Amino acid sequence: GAVVSQHPSWVICKSGTSVKIECRSLDFQATTMFWYRQFPKQSLMLMATSNEGSKATYEQGVEKDKFLINHASLTLSTLTVTSAHPEDSSFYICSASVLGLEEQYFGPGTRLTVT
Amino acid sequence: RKEVEQDPGPFNVPEGATVAFNCTYSNSASQSFFWYRQDCRKEPKLLMSVYSSGNEDGRFTAQLNRASQYISLLIRDSKLSDSATYLCVVNGNNDMRFGAGTRLTVKP
Numbered sequence: 056g057a058v059v060s061q062h063p064s065w066v067i068c069k070s071g072t073s074v075k076i077e078c079r080s081l082d083f084q085a086t087t088m089f090w091y092r093q094f095p096k097q098s099l100m101l102m103a104t105s106n107e108g109s110k111a112t113y114e115q116g117v118e119k120d121k122f123l124i125n126h127a128s129l130t131l132s133t134l135t136v137t138s139a140h141p142e143d144s145s146f147y148i149c150s151a152s153v154l155g156l157e158e159q160y161f162g163p164g165t166r167l168t169v170t
Numbered sequence: 171r172k173e174v175e176q177d178p179g180p181f182n183v184p185e186g187a188t189v190a191f192n193c194t195y196s197n198s199a200s201q202s203f204f205w206y207r208q209d210c211r212k213e214p215k216l217l218m219s220v221y222s223s224g225n226e227d228g229r230f231t232a233q234l235n236r237a238s239q240y241i242s243l244l245i246r247d248s249k250l251s252d253s254a255t256y257l258c259v260v261n262g263n264n265d266m267r268f269g270a271g272t273r274l275t276v277k278p
Contacts, residue, residue: 089266098257098270099214148213158204159266161213 058082059151061162068139068169075135076165078149084129085151089159090122093146105132139169173197174260176269184277187248191272193258194240203234205243206257208271214257217243248276 058081068074078088087106091099103124105111111124123135132151136143146166150159176193183189195203206214218225220232220241231244241260245252253276258269 091268099268101266101268104265146211158216158219161215164211164213166211 057160059085059149059160059162061147061149061165063165064163065166066168068167070140070169071138073135073137074139074167075133076147076149076167078132078134078151078162080130080151080160083151083153083160085132085153086129087152088126088132089150089152090124090132090134091148091150093148093164099148102134136167139167141169143167144169172270173267174258174269176258176272178270178272180273180275182275182277183248185248185250187276188244188246189248189274190245191243191256191258191274192240193242193260193269194238195258195260195267196239197260197262197267198236198239200239200260200262202261203232203241204259204261205230205232205241206259206268208255208257210255214268217256245274248274250276250278252276 060079062077090102093099102117103111103113105124105126107126107129113119126132148164150161152159174195203220205217207217208214218227220234224233229246233242255271255273257271260267
């Protein structure tokens with residue numbers, strides 16, 4: 056149990072375009088989903104936390120107008136990277152947790168390359 | 171000071187060796203602690219939770235020292251398959267903070 060999927064797993068896009076990444080909890084209802092970014096050889100960095108039906112809480116330094124997060128249901132959250140630039144190229148990982156349980160279940164990640 | 175600090179390594183050890191990683195955290199109100207394992211270009215996977223009394227899972231032993239605000243991970247009888255990056259994760263009020271990870275390479 057506790058499977059989280061992400062789609063797509065790998066995407067290449069041109070600078071200036073927008074990319075949407077989906078994160079789904081397949082066999083449980085996730086009240087909270089988290090979005091992380093990881094640059095090569097660096098740690099995971101939390102970008103934002105989203106609770107179903109409410110606005111995401113962004114970490115300091117993360118532009119909420121650039122990284123749009125929608126958590127419309129208990130099984131789906133989306134991250135849209137708007138007007139992508141090459142410096143946005145990174146590994147984006149989502150995770151999901153169930154209210155009251157502290158363990159997070161990670162998706163397989165999405166590798167974004169902006170050319 | 172970073173919220174969660176780890177020695178980045180790399181730790182290069184022969185098969186069968188015992189290796190230990192430490193991790194310090196700055197938030198004294200942190201409530202729960204974990205070790206995750208991350209293979210290259212993959213998502214982190216939970217290795218084990220860390221309990222106040224210490225806990226063991228096979229070759230892996232985790233310990234928590236709240237007074238000194240550090241956690242440790244001990245791996246005995248290292249296997250080639252243990253080669254990975256080990257992430258220390260500290261949680262306070264559903265706010266997970268990751269260490270930068272410690273890279274371990276186990277060599278034949």
